[in-house]
Amino acid sequence: MATIQKEILTRASVDQVWDAVRDIGALHTRLVPGFVLDTRLEPGTRIVTFFNGVTVRERIVTLDEERKRLVWAAEGSFLKHHNGSAQVLARGALTCVIWTADFLPDDAAAAIGPLMEAGAEAMKTALDKLAGKS
Template sequence: MATIQKEILTGAPADEVWDAIRDIGALHTRLVPGFVIDTRLEPGERVVTFFNGATARERIVTLDEEKRRLVWAAEAPFLRHYNGSAQVSERGPLTCVLWTADFLPDDAATVVGPLMEAGAEAMKTALDKLMRRA
């Protein structure tokens, strides 16, 4: 199984970063605007529309307030399996979001990797705006 991890560092307060991540229906407005253009909530899951028009159905597996960790499983035509997580932690004066994706088949990394890179850039931009408000 392939794994890709992205660390997003920001000066925004960890509580505000977690609040944006835990707001599972607002990917397109709070966490990764431009990368995700729409998020629709359905019971136990969300349907995400990306900048390229692709959609994914994401089942929410865990929303752990104490650990500030969100886990989801996704369905997409080119994947047999996808499990993603985002966890917020403090690193000295910075806040870190560790975004992890585990997926099959391994060769889907040629698609998942660049998408996660673009998503990480969008997330950093959005989170850094929280820093300017604080």
């Protein structure tokens, strides 16, 4: 199984970042605008439409308030398996989001890697905007 992990650092507070991550229906407005164009909620699931037109069903596996960790499983993509997670941690004076994707087949990394890079850039931009808000 292939794994790709991105670490996004921001000056926004842990609480501000977690509030954006845990808002599972607002990917397109709060966490990764431009990378995600639309998010719709159904019981236990979010339907995510990405900038490239791909729509994926993501089953919410865990929303752990104590660990500030969200886990989801994607369905309906070209992957045989996809498990994603985002965890929010303090890193000194900064906040870090650790975004991990585990997936099959392994050779999908060539497509998933650049997509996650674009998503990480969109996330950093959105989270850095939160740093100026109280």
